[in-house]
Amino acid sequence: MDFSLFPRDLFAEVERLQRQLQQAFEVSPSIRGLARGTFPALNVATTPQSAEVYAFAPGLDPASIEVQIERGVLSISGEREAALPREEERSSVHLNERFSGRFHRVISLTDDLDANEVRATYREGVLHVSIQRQQAAQPRRIQVN
Amino acid sequence: MANNDARIAREAQAAEQPALVPPVDVIEDTEGITLYADLPGVPKERLDVHIDGEVLVIDGEMGLEMPKEMEATHVEVSLPRYRRVFTLSRELDPLRMSAELRNGVLKVRIHKAEHARPRRIQVSG
Numbered sequence: 033m034d035f036s037l038f039p040r041d042l043f044a045e046v047e048r049l050q051r052q053l054q055q056a057f058e059v060s061p062s063i064r065g066l067a068r069g070t071f072p073a074l075n076v077a078t079t080p081q082s083a084e085v086y087a088f089a090p091g092l093d094p095a096s097i098e099v100q101i102e103r104g105v106l107s108i109s110g111e112r113e114a115a116l117p118r119e120e121e122r123s124s125v126h127l128n129e130r131f132s133g134r135f136h137r138v139i140s141l142t143d144d145l146d147a148n149e150v151r152a153t154y155r156e157g158v159l160h161v162s163i164q165r166q167q168a169a170q171p172r173r174i175q176v177n
Numbered sequence: 178m179a180n181n182d183a184r185i186a187r188e189a190q191a192a193e194q195p196a197l198v199p200p201v202d203v204i205e206d207t208e209g210i211t212l213y214a215d216l217p218g219v220p221k222e223r224l225d226v227h228i229d230g231e232v233l234v235i236d237g238e239m240g241l242e243m244p245k246e247m248e249a250t251h252v253e254v255s256l257p258r259y260r261r262v263f264t265l266s267r268e269l270d271p272l273r274m275s276a277e278l279r280n281g282v283l284k285v286r287i288h289k290a291e292h293a294r295p296r297r298i299q300v301s302g
Contacts, residue, residue, distance in 0.1 A: 072217075076251040079244050086241065088217040088254050090281030115202050115213045122207060129200035130215055139251075157217035157281015158241060 071131040072108070072159070076139060080171050083145055083163045087137070090157030091115075097154065099161060101147045106161065109136040144169035188229070191236055196260035199235070207295050209288040210269060216259050217281035224278055226285060228271040233263045235283065268293030 072089035087108050089097070097110045114132035117123045141147075141163065149164035202213045216224065218239035225236045239257040265271070265287070273288035 070253070073253040074251065075249065075254055077243075077247045077249045079246050079248070082244070084244060084247060086254075088281075090215045090217040092280060115204070117204055117206070124205050125202070126205060127201055127203040130202045130213060131200070154280075156220055156240070157215070160241075162244075 070137065071112070071135045072137065074137060074139065081165055083141060083165075085139060085161040085163070087159040087161070088157065089135075089154075089159050092154070092157070092159075094154035094159075097159060099150075099152050099159070101141070101150060101163075104141050104143065104145075104147075105138050106141055106163070107136065107138045108159065108161075109134070111135070188234075191260070192262075194258060194260075195256055196236075196258040197254070197256050198261055199237075199259045201261065207289075209273075209286060212263075212283075212285040212287075214259075214261065214283040214285075215281065216278070216283050218254075218257075219259065219278070219281065221278050224283065226276045226283065228265065228274060231265050231267070233265055233285070233287075234260075235262070235285075236260045237283075 072087040074088075075086040077084045077086075085106065085108075089108075089110070089112075091112055092110060097108065100107045100109075111134045112132050115130065116125055116128060116132075144165050145163045146166045147163070150161065152159065152161045154160075199214045199216055201215075204211045212233075214235055216235075216237045218241050219237035220240045223238040223240055225234070227234055237259045239259075241257075268289050269287045270290040271287070274285065276283060276285045278284075
């Protein structure tokens with residue numbers, strides 16, 4: 033019925049269960065409660081061939097997102113406009129929880145990644161950056177004669 | 178009737194599943210209420226927005242495509258679902274609701290019932 037989005041080891045599963053229990057007792061568990069003040073939220077994973085970074089950054093124009101790799105550091109930055117009305121309009125704001133303004137997040141990459149083999153796509157508000165490992169670092173099967 | 182029971186059962190099951198609470202903005206003007214919710218990763222097909230009595234339900238499941246043999250090293254978004262429920266006030270008209278999903282942001286607009294809108298009263302004399 034319920035499963036991890038990113039399956040991990042046993043300890044991670046225990047941690048997840050604890051967090052879930054904690055969430056059940058909180059009045060208002062929040063996506064921002066897990067990583068307060070950070071936008072976009074990030075998930076990072078690895079495969080034998082690549083590193084995969086998922087940035088949960090809804091409501092952006094893909095052309096305005098800056099993705100850079102410099103000296104082994106991947107940085108994601110940009111700006112998100114507020115949906116709130118201008119002050120002169122006759123309206124009132126009841127809840128204002130969504131992030132607005134400039135954001136900037138960095139992730140340091142491992143040495144075996146190839147900064148020239150990067151693909152970035154933006155779909156349904158999620159930026160997915162896939163960085164290939166250098167050929168030499170990828171697992172290879174050696175033929176035995 | 179049976180159909181309705183099935184729906185209620187499904188709804189109860191959905192409410193039990195662990196889900197993230199998406200951040201929202203809610204803005205009211207003279208014509209109605211606008212709600213924005215951040216639902217990154219949710220495609221239109223897996224989003225359910227409906228009004229049940231006086232309750233607005235937002236329920237969405239992520240549809241991320243992920244490579245096989247993936248091992249997570251850092252996780253901030255740990256569940257693949259979002260859910261949030263709001264109680265509406267009576268001046269809102271559930272029949273006049275529109276919803277659109279763009280780049281992971283849901284925008285819901287609910288109009289006020291005719292009688293609840295502000296009216297300017299002419300002062301005579």
